[in-house]
Amino acid sequence: MPVRVLLVDDDDLMRAGLRSILASDARIEVVGEASGGRAAIGEARSLTPHVVLMDVRMPDLDGIAATREVLSTAPDAKVVILTTFENDEYVFGALEAGASGFLLKRTSPEGLIGAIHTVVAGDALLSPSVTRTVIDRAARQPRPAAHTARDLGRLTPRERDVLELVARGLSNAEIAEALVVEETTVKTHVKHLLGKLGLRDRVQAVIFAYESGLSTPGSQG
Amino acid sequence: MPVRVLLVDDDDLMRAGLRSILASDARIEVVGEASGGRAAIGEARSLTPHVVLMDVRMPDLDGIAATREVLSTAPDAKVVILTTFENDEYVFGALEAGASGFLLKRTSPEGLIGAIHTVVAGDALLSPSVTRTVIDRAARQPRPAAHTARDLGRLTPRERDVLELVARGLSNAEIAEALVVEETTVKTHVKHLLGKLGLRDRVQAVIFAYESGLSTPGSQG
DNA sequence: AAGCGCCTCCTCCCCGGGGAGGAGGGCGAG
DNA sequence: CTCGCCCTCCTCCCCGGGGAGGAGGCGCTT
Structure with missing residues (x-):
């Protein structure tokens, strides 16, 4: 039984690229795509994916809020954030929203595929440079809070x-x-x-x- | 210029195994070994390794305390904890002591080699299952206070x-x-x-x- | 003058949460 | 063994609080 994956990114080309990368692994099946946060919530509900690859910056509803929504209706789904920007607000927002992973788009194709299998196994994973900032916060906890x-x-x-x-x-x-x-x-x-x-x-x-x-x-x- | 590595583990066989694994990468040079925490501190000072692979459970001085000592005298060194046990106390103790990585001994040889290059690049890294617990602590937060x-x-x-x-x-x-x-x-x-x-x-x-x-x-x- | 945001107050409706009181099973201490 | 604490679950009851919708007055800007 393959891992069911939903792609969420407002960039058509990016989705196509991800789809072709994931096609190389027979254990992975891309069951759907969404080009925005709102659409992602609906798709996640109807398609019951195991893993959602979620972009952060999107027009209608950002990936963080979408993650929160998706997980509230489908707690068993795993959300992996996929973004170009390593931004503290994004990182902690995503983790607090319940994301299982936070990958930068500079991740290798093999890394992405490995990441999907990692999260379905119940583990979590972060890009190395992101790990640094997360550790800093786990070890001693400062606090940002700007949007509040x-x-x-x-x-x-x-x-x-x-x-x-x-x-x-x-x-x-x-x-x-x-x-x-x-x-x-x-x-x-x-x-x-x-x-x-x-x-x-x-x-x-x-x-x-x-x-x-x-x-x-x-x-x- | 190869990465200078110091091995710290009380188990002779483990050190030998690590040495042979690391020998497969020409960019890595094992410059020394120590079989205990006390010895590790001295070796770290005299050998100026870039990376210290540190076991946690050791007879004289445990790996957490040794990490703290090593980093206080050699702040530029990177310490990667290598242990059999995934234990919250170990994990957070190590991270608070300043470790750059926390790997379980079930990590693959390639993973270990990759880990060394990752930390010399200034990034941090954790075994996936450890990542989960660290995220939990970074996202939610820690401890009750004493007076309550x-x-x-x-x-x-x-x-x-x-x-x-x-x-x-x-x-x-x-x-x-x-x-x-x-x-x-x-x-x-x-x-x-x-x-x-x-x-x-x-x-x-x-x-x-x-x-x-x-x-x-x-x-x- | 018209429009808008804010503060004030209203009704009707429904649900979540807390009070009271009870009951059975597990488990450790005396 | 028995007592007592803890965890589990139940029923019946009632009220506070939140949703929906509307309304009048006031002061601002356009």
Whole structure:
């Protein structure tokens, strides 16, 4: 039974190239292609590939977000990021999204084929130069976080107020009391900020607050 | 100019085997051997190898400590850990000590030779199965702190598991899936841990996790 | 004047989550 | 052996919170 592979890249030529490289291994079958993140999500669902080779930079939805989506609907699939750029944001974004591999496009054809078999075996793999940066973060952990500030900027002042209180563990009723508005108003603000930040519920909002630096450990008892 | 390599392993046969493998590559020269950590430190100083292949389990001084010592006196040297055991303590100990690679002894001869050239190029490299654990730690993050131990200590292991996933923003259903138990079981654990910690709901549990150091900013996206 | 974003508030609806209480099995300590 | 803790799972119940949709007022820009 061959390994089912889905190719995701906005560049037609790149997909064709990958297809021809993978054709050299009889244990690998390319079951489909997608030229964007949105399409990839649909294809991943309908084609049930074992491995998704995913580009990062794509017009409609980037590879990181697409990876997150694909894995949420198909947790058994393995996603290998394939990109030209070695970029910390990409690397950690991809890994946090659940990617099993992060390869640079300068990888050899044999390396790519080997990578596919490696991830189906349940192991992970990174390009050597990427490994360096990952190790640095695993050994001692700094923290970048740049895009979260941008997301916060999308919130209105009132929404930020509410988020802050949500992150303190207050209920909607308590927030309403604190801000001297009705509870329904609070619910509206919460609804909006969850939507803007792409979060499911207030639990994830608390996590977001801490991860983005809006809240910090020690800021309360 | 060949790559100068120092072999460190308490097993004579292993050193002989490594020597013969490396002999197949003309770009590599084995300049010395050591059968223990203490000896390795001295040899590394006098022989100025580019790469040290270091075993972990050794009688007098283990490979992790030896790595730390070697690199403190010869920061330009690259240390590659070579071990039979894939052990989290070894892996992170080695990486924190500054090792450039962590290979299992089941690595192929070609892989070993490739590894040496990889690290001299300034890159790092891990065995695939090790990569998996390193990624997990780089993506999510590390350890509880000491002062939470009192409160956390009141929780059963299972309750701590659940708290950790609650703090990641998972719903009860998702936690159930992750732990392979029924949702009702998860609800029971959640109920108990909330009671023990004196918290009202899972939102406050997330806050507790961050404030206590169980979760840390940077541990997720 | 028209349009837009923000804040405020509303209703209807549904679900996830937490409370209460109970039950069986495994396992270690006394 | 028995007691007690832990893990597992169950039912019944209720409420908080989030989704959908709408509305009025205010102040900004065009």
